[in-house]
Amino acid sequence: MLGATSCLVSLLAAIRPGIWDLPLFIHVLGATALVGATATGVRAAIATNRSQAPVWLRRFGFRTLLLVALPAFVVMRIGAEWMHSKEIDGAADPRWITFGYTTADLGGLLLVVAIVLAWLAVRRGRPGLARAAAALAGLALLGWIVTVWVMGAKPT
């Protein structure tokens, strides 16, 4: 029964009814902006190591994560939830959706902590905090990139 339901959900995912188009568009738009902004913030934080303008880079990275990545995360998450709400009632989520939810939410948590650390790094001028922010945001980014593969490949 579970297998049949899973097959049905996968089939619906493959043919993707028109009512999913707008939520999917919002979801993908938010996700691409999230990946781009997080990569920018992480690269900026890493580049502070051997830079002659570390203060400027730390501020740039922090602002990018706060003003671009965080809103993009919210847009991505709204699109995901909207799409999920349009699925068949009572059907169990396929594993790739569960995986997506897990990496999105854990990544979101890491992103928020990274933003706080990046803010502290800017306020206190501590390079170690910027490196910690880069590590956390980088980990979230890695998870999201794997999730993009999973969303496309939908492995069974």
Added chain:
Amino acid sequence: MLVIAVTLNAWLLSFHLLSIFALVGALVLFLVSFAAARRLDDARSAHALSRVVALGSAAFGVGMVGAVVFGVWLATSVAGYSVGDGWIVAGFVLWIVIGALSGRSVAWYWRVTRPLLEGVSTEVGRGPEAGMAGYHRPLLVGLEAAATVAAVVALAVMIWKPGH
């Protein structure tokens, strides 16, 4: 034992998606970086920013090539799709527009940045900072914003598939 089963078309779709994420991600990186560059007033910050933009340049190249290669492969591999479909042709046109607009703004950025990295100004006798005026022209961000809008339209076309 865990066995992960993925069909050829699913592999193609996943690599097409990853390429699109690299491409649009690079556009976001360029847009944010070029907007920040408008307020730059010293060569050291410009040098720092160039290390961020270099990542975007690499991602942009990979994304542009991957999006079209895996996109065409996918279109020929999936039953019911054809490379001549209107929405796929529209995707091609938008891909060219994105490449032209963003390629132009990135080329402009590096033309302004290279002399700064070498510590020389394009304006003789006025010091490295004088060359930073190139960052302050609205067209740098304008071209990148236009490329980003084209990418958003391309995403919409790929999802709605008008005429399919």
